[in-house]
Amino acid sequence: MPTADTPSDRPRRVRDPELHRRAILDAAARAFAERGYSRATLRDIARRAGVTHGLVLRHFGSKENLFLSAVPGTRSVDELAEDSPEPLSARIAREFVRRLEDPDGTDTFVALVRSAGQDERAAGELYVAMQERTKATYRRLLGEHALEHRVPFLAALLVGVTFSRYVVRAGDLAEMSAERLTVDLTASIHALLHEGGEVHTDGSARHSAG
8 A cells, every 4th residue: 555755755855056057058159159148038048047036036036137247258357367478478379269169059149149139238338348257357457547448349349259260250360260259369469568578479478678
C-alpha cells in the first residue's frame, strides 16, 4: 500500500541566487545580441533563463540595468586596472578583439551599436551610462585630463570599429585578420592616449626614457 511521502522524500527546490543571476545574464546577452536593445523584452529573457519575469526584476530592477550588467566591456575595463607589464593600449585592444571575435556573437556592445538605428534615445542613454560606469577606472589609470580629453575619443574609435567590422561587416577593417586588427588597434589606441614610448608592429611597446 503506497504511503504518503515524508518531507525528506520530497524533492527540494534548490534556490541559488547566483546561479539564477548567471542564467539571466547569459539569456540577456543572447537576446540583446539577436534582437537589439529595443526589441528584446524582459519576459523573453526570463523565458530563456528558465525563471520568472519577477525574478529578473528582483535581480536587476529594469531592462537598462540588466543590459548594463550584461555588457562585458564594463567589467573588462575594471580588469584592465590590474597590475600588468603590458601597455594599457595593448590590453584594451586585446580584450576588445577577444570579446567581439567570440564565435557566440553575443557581445552586447554590438547590440548597442546596432540598436542606435532602431531607438536613438535609448541607445544614447545606454552609451552614456556605459561611459559613466567606466569613468572611475579610466580616471585612476590615466588621470583626469585624459578622462576628459582622450577617453571620449577612445570610445568613439571602438564604436567605429564595432560598426565597420561587426555590424555592417564591410571595408578594410572587416577584411583584416583578428591578429592584424589587434596590432593596428593597439597602435591607434596608443597614439590616441599618448602613452610614453613607441609601439612596434607586433603590438609591443618601447618606453622612452625620462
